Amino acid sequence: DVKVTQSSRYLVKRTGEKVFLECVQDMDHENMFWYRQDPGLGLRLIYFSYDVKMKEKGDIPEGYSVSREKKERFSLILESASTNQTSMYLCASTSGQRHQPQHFGDGTRLSIL
């Protein structure tokens, strides 16, 4: 079974802090994704990566950056956290095969005070 592990289930940070959310997958997947989920807004794609050191902006990249130094690890960085970044963050991965689903981690519920 594919396992996608997000380093924290719950995180509380302060406005202005630099925040790192980590995601690790164990299936040698090329593609990894970061979403945020807010009530009434569904899932929104922040960034994704299709290879080591390769990344693309999703629908809402403002205020975020990402890092993929190793194939199994994809980090989401909030450069200077703000209260409107309080949300549920979900990481997912998938292989390059067209018929394969994305596999999700359990999410990180981030609160910015």
Add this chain to the structure above:
Amino acid sequence: AQSVAQPEDQVNVAEGNPLTVKCTYSVSGNPYLFWYVQYPNRGLQFLLKYITGDNLVKGSYGFEAEFNKSQTSFHLKKPSALVSDSALYFCAVRDMYSNTGKLIFGQGTTLQVKP
């Protein structure tokens, strides 16, 4: 533009009754379609997918989905609902212009199964 619509924010059914969660899509060409379930404070869990072939797809936990090309729909169904099926359900279609496995998600439908 590619899109997925889940027209119902919430579906309420009684335990033991059949359930349907609706999904329609808009993509060019043959779609790759997926259903996910999300329990409270958890990530999305893959339920089933349609790639090609039989229009009725069976998945986890007794769920199935019917692909209808003429109606561009992919409704999720279960013959007999359980209280434990109460959760948030997402329909998704693969982005046909991307090789990265990128998905386009619907807004989600909350399923409430009452005893």
